[in-house]
Amino acid sequence: MALASLLATGAVAHPDDDPKAAAVKAAFVYNFAKFATWPARRFLSPSAPVILCVRGDDLEWRALRPLTEKQIGEHPVEVRVLDADMPVDACHIFFSSEFVSGGSLRDALATASRYAVLMVSDMPGFASLGGHIGLVQDHNRLRFQVNLDSVTRTGVKLSSKLLQLAEIVGPASQ
C-alpha cells in the first residue's frame, strides 16, 4: 500500500515537519531580533541576554537552539522553550505557529504590548490580525509582514532596514 509518505515530492505532512523550513524560520527570528531595539528597561545590564522564546511543541525550538552560541551586539542570545501555560513576559521575541485567533491571540498581544515582547508567527494572516511580524509563505519562499501599529504599541523599534523588506499591513498602511 501506501507509502503515501513516500510519494515523490517530498510528502511533507506539515511545514513544521520540514527541518529546513524550521531552520530558515528560526534564522528569520534571529534576524528580526538583530534589527529590533527594545526599551532600555528590558535589559538589566548591557550584557544581559536577548531571550528568544518558542512554544514547546513547535519544531522551531530545535532549530532555534543552536542560536544560543550567537551574540547580538553586547547581548548573548538565550533560547527558551515555553510550555503552553508559561508567561511570555521574560521574552524579548516570541515565536509560535499557533495562536488560536480571537481570545488567546488578543490576550497574548495585550501581554506583549505591556512587556515589550515582539510576537512572530507563521500562522496565516498573523500580522493582519494584529500580530507584530508574520512569516508568510509565498510559493516556496518566505517573506514577512509587519503590523506597524501593533509593533509601535509595544515600544519595540524596528530598524528601517528591516521595514524596507517587509510588507506593511494593518491600520498604519491604509
Place this chain on the structure above:
Amino acid sequence: MKRHWVAAAVAASVLSAVAAARPASAQDYADLTLEQLMKIEITSAAKRPESIENTPAAVFVLTDEDIRRMGARSIPEALRMVPGLNVAQITGSSWAISARGFNSRFANKLLVLIDGRTVYTPLFSGVYWDRQDTLLEDVDRIEVIRGPGAALWGANAVNGVINVITKHSRDTQGTYLAAGAGSDDEIRSAVRHGGRLGDGGHYRVYGQAFNEGSRPGTDGVGGADDWRTARVGFRADLVDRSGDSWHFQGGSFSSVVGDGYIGPTLTAPYSERLEVDSEVTGSFVLGSWSRELAADNKIELRAYYQSEVFDDPRVGEERGTLDVEALHRFVVGGRHNIVWGVGGRYSRDDLAESFSVDFEPDSDDQYLVNAFGQDTMQFFGGRVEVTLGTKLEYNSYTGLEVQPNLRALWHLDDRNAVWAGVSRAVRTPSRAENDLDILGIVLPPSTAAGLPTAIRFVGDRAVRSEELLALEAGYRWRPLDSVSFDLATFYNFYDRLVTSTAGQPYVSTSGGTTHVVLPLDTANDGEADVYGFELVGNWQPVESLRLQGWYSFLQTDYALNADPNHQVGVRSLLNLTRTVTLDAAARYVSEIDSNDTDAYAELGIRLAWRPVPNLELAILGQNLLHSERLEFKGDELAGTISTKAERSVFGSLTLKF
C-alpha cells in the same frame, strides 16, 4: 523530547533528491541577511518547485490554495486542474479518470491513496469516485504522478498515482463553518473543529453533507443521477514522552446515489430503462507510529481497516480490507538514501447476485504481501541522482510480480534539469475479471422466428496480470524566477492486456426464455503502444497574478482508446485587491471517436471576497460556455445512461474562528 517523523525526508529521499541527508540547522542560515533568507527555497506547504525539480518522474502538485481558489467541491473536480490527467464526468456521481490512456468508468491502471490508504477497489481495480471524499478545506495537497510508480506503490500504480494528503491537525485548529447553494438543488454544508490534545497533541473532527440534483440524461429523459452524502471524520496527531509520533484518523459516510441505466431483458423489447437509488456506506480507521532511531534513520508502522457496504439491485457488495505496512529509511555513507519496507493486505468480499450479475464464488478473499527496496544515490556533489528500486509482490490471483525501476536526474545548473526513467509495472486482475458473469445487452432476434442473443461477459480464473514497460524522459527549465516549464514525455509498451473476445455461442433456456448466449471470454490477448507528452508552464508576472498553462498529447494504437489526443488547460489566479480574488480556469478537450464524444472548450470563474480574514463569500460559475454538454459516455455493458453537464452557479460562505 519531541521528535517529528519527517515524511518529507522519506519522500524526498525516495524519488527525489537527498536534501534530508544534510540536516539543516538554523546555524547554517543565521548568518544570512534577511534578503538572502527571503530567497531560500523551502520544501513545505506550497512545496512544489524544489521537490518537483528534484523528482525524476512526471509529478504535479495541487496545493490547498489551488483547490480552494478554483472552488473544487470534490476530488475529481480538483483533479481537472492536473495537467495530463483525463478527467471526464459521466453522471452526477460517476467519473472516468485516468492518466496516459485507458480511460473508462472502470479505468483500472491508476492507484489512488488518501493519507496512505489505498482506495481503489479489488472488485474492478478501479475507483468508485463518488465514495472518495473528505473535507477539501482540510486537504493539504494532492500529488499526482503520471507514469508508473509501481516500484514503490506496487500493483495498480501502472499509469499513475494520485495521493491526497490532508493537513496536520495542528493546521486546522479552531472552528470552520461553510455553507453553499447553487443550481440544480445543490446544497452543501460543512463544519470542522480543531483543538489541542494533551501536551503537544492536536485533533480535529469534521462533518459535511451535500445534495446534488439530477442532470439531463442523454436519452432525452431527465436524468436520475441525483445523489446525497453525509460524512463525518477525525484526525489526531500526537507525540508521546519517548518522542515517538502517533497519528490516527477515521471516518464514516453514508450516500444515496441515483442512477439511470438500460437493463437487459430476455423478452421484447429486450431492454428496459431503470432508475435506482443505491445506498452506500463506508468506514475506515487508520493509525501510524513512527520513531526517529537516529538522525536520518527512521522507522514507521502503519495499519488501516476499511469497510464498505453497497446496496444496489444490480450488484450488492460488502467488503472489508485490512492493510499493514512497515518502512525504514536511512542514509549510508552520506550518498545512499535507502528506503525499504514490507506490507500486507487482506480483503474479503461478499457479493449479492441479481438477474444480470453473478459472481462465482459469492464470497472470496484476496491477499497480497510485498517487500520493496530503493536506493537513491548521489554523484558529482549531488548534481546527478540515480534511483534504483524494485517491489516484489505476491498476490492471491497471479502469484509473484516483480516491478523494478531505474531513474536518474541530472541538474545541468540551477535552472535546468533533465531526467529519465525505465520501469516495469503490472496491473493485477480484478475480482470481476476472475469471477464475474454479467449479462450486458440483449440483441433482438434478426428474423421474426429467430432467437434473441444475450451478450455475457465472463471472467476467467486463468487471467494474468497486464504488463507495462515504460520509458520516460523529462526536462525542467526555469528561465526566470517567475517562469518555469516542465516537459514530460513517455513511450509505454503494454502487453497481455485483458481483452473480451467472442467465444462459442450456445443456446440457453435459463430465465424461462430460449435465447442464444454469446459469451465474451476474458483473456490476455491485448497489446498496445501509447506515447505522448505533457508540457506545463508557470508564470507569475507580478505578485498578485499567477498563470499556468498546459498541453498534453497522447497517441495510441489501442482500439478501445477513450482518451482525447489533445488537452489544453489554462488557469489564472488573480488578487484583484487585498480582499478580492478573481480566478478562472479554461480547458479544451479534443474529440474521442471511440466514445462518440465531441471536442469541447469550457470555462469556470470564481470571485471571492474576504472582507475580514476569517470570512469569505464566493461565487463560482462553471460550464459557462455551454448550457448543456456531454462529456463522456459510460460503459455500454453496464448500461449507464450518461448525463450532461449544465451551466451552473454556486455561492458559498465560509467562516473561521
